[in-house]
Amino acid sequence: MYFHQTGIRKIYQESSMEFIKIRLTNDVDRMGSKFEKTLAEMFNTMNPLFSFAKNSWKPALDIFETPDEILITVEIPGVDKEDLELEINTRAIRISGKRIPSPAADKGRYRLAEIQYGVFERILRLPVLIDPENVTASFKKGLLQIQLKKLTRETSYKIPISDE
The missing domain is CATH 2.60.40.790 (Immunoglobulin-like)
Structure with missing residues (x-):
């Protein structure tokens, strides 16, 4: 009986460690995508492209x-x-x-849009x-x-x- 409980405890610990690894990996991936999004927004404000896609903005x-x-x-x-x-x-x-x-000025570029x-x-x-x-x-x-x-x-x- 003792061996059985110890075996269950070991399996539980291993699955918990796997969960921690997966969760840590997901958190790192999320941080990376946030960083990439911030970087993309920074460059898009320097050189904006105006989108005429459906529902591109929503008036208040x-x-x-x-x-x-x-x-x-x-x-x-x-x-x-x-x-x-x-x-x-x-x-x-x-x-x-x-x-x-x-229309934007011929000689210039947006710094913020x-x-x-x-x-x-x-x-x-x-x-x-x-x-x-x-x-x-x-x-x-x-x-x-x-x-x-x-x-x-x-x-x-x-x-x-x-x-x-």
């Missing part, structure tokens, strides 16, 4: 609710009104557009049903403001059932 927004409406304010400075698109139904709103980078350019899209599920025919939007000083009137009651329809 606020959603405010009153008893009668939902108010959405989207912060999108540098975006032209012509580059914006709104789609809406009773339960959700899709806000999309693009911010185009200004933090402003995000390219295509963006926000799809928001609304907390209440809204009336899609009673929506207004305005764009001024880099802020898109959307007013969505709430539905006072949900409309239901009777559907006739045929014999066929």
Whole structure:
């Protein structure tokens, strides 16, 4: 019996040591990848490439609710009104557009590039049903403001059932 317990203890210790080795290796790998990421970010800020990939940035927004409406304010400075698109139904709103980078000076290079350019899209599920025919939007000083009137009651329809 004593040999059996000692053997189990030895197996447990060996498996624990293996776990420690694996975990240490994973930690070292993680540190290496963080270092590589930091190094890549440092060089990318020196010589940025503007990406126009889908959802390359995500504008900040606020959603405010009153008893009668939902108010959405989207912060999108540098975006032209012509580059914006709104789609809406009773339960959700899709806000999309693009911010185009200004041409860089001929003689020079970026030392820091933090402003995000390219295509963006926000799809928001609304907390209440809204009336899609009673929506207004305005764009001024880099802020898109959307007013969505709430539905006072949900409309239901009777559907006739045929014999066929």
